[in-house]
Amino acid sequence: MNIVNIDTWYAVQTQVNAEAKAARNLVRQGFEIYLPRYLKRRSHARKVEKVAAPLFPRYLFVRIDLGTQRWRSVQSTFGVSRLVCNGPDPAPVSQEVLSTLKSREDESGYIKLDQLPKLALGQKVRVLAGVFAENLGLFDGLADRDRVAILLDLLGRKVRVSIEADMVVAA
Structure with a gap:
């Protein structure tokens, strides 16, 4: 197994609608997590509201130092389905991906999505x-x-x- 530096992030697949539960349980174990969310428009009973929703449903990111942390415990964490692996080893996520996501966050920590569709007049x-x-x-x-x-x-x-x-x- 290749040991990677401490700033390496990995993707975790969660159980259905259990992103927040998995995040809480991973934090309790001492892992740093990143769960990118955005404000989703929800309509119900003539009422429209914005609610926080995961940008990648069923996924979150976890920072793991493979040399010192017990990363296999992620696999058995409540709310987690599996740690995304490449063979027997966890598959690292590019730091550039996380930097890009974090750069699109607003002051409240939500990812800003392009709101207006790119349409031409008469399309x-x-x-x-x-x-x-x-x-x-x-x-x-x-x-x-x-x-x-x-x-x-x-x-x-x-x-x-x-x-x-x-x-x-x-x-």
Whole structure:
């Protein structure tokens, strides 16, 4: 086994929806973890809210010094499915990957995602959710900071609708 320096990070696959549980248990064992999260838009019962969600569902990163820490204990930690390995040894994650993720965090520690879709005027789009879900339309520009305008064919005519930017994708 090759011993790697102390600044090496590794990927851990967690059980379904158990990222926070695995993170808590790994920290209790003395490991440093990094769980990149972003603010996800969630709609429920006519209410829209932003909730923290893992950027990589079922994965987090753990810093391990293979020379001094008992890294095999990660495998049996509550909430963890497995430590991602390359053969018998843990597979290191590039420091550049983690640096890039951390550089995209806002002041609250959440990863900032590109909100506005990269669409051209007149491009075909599909609505992902809401009352117009699965409808096709044409991109008609930006309505404001978080919304886009699209033209939908409703009742035989084109209707301009303003909709959340993350609810529209290119068709």
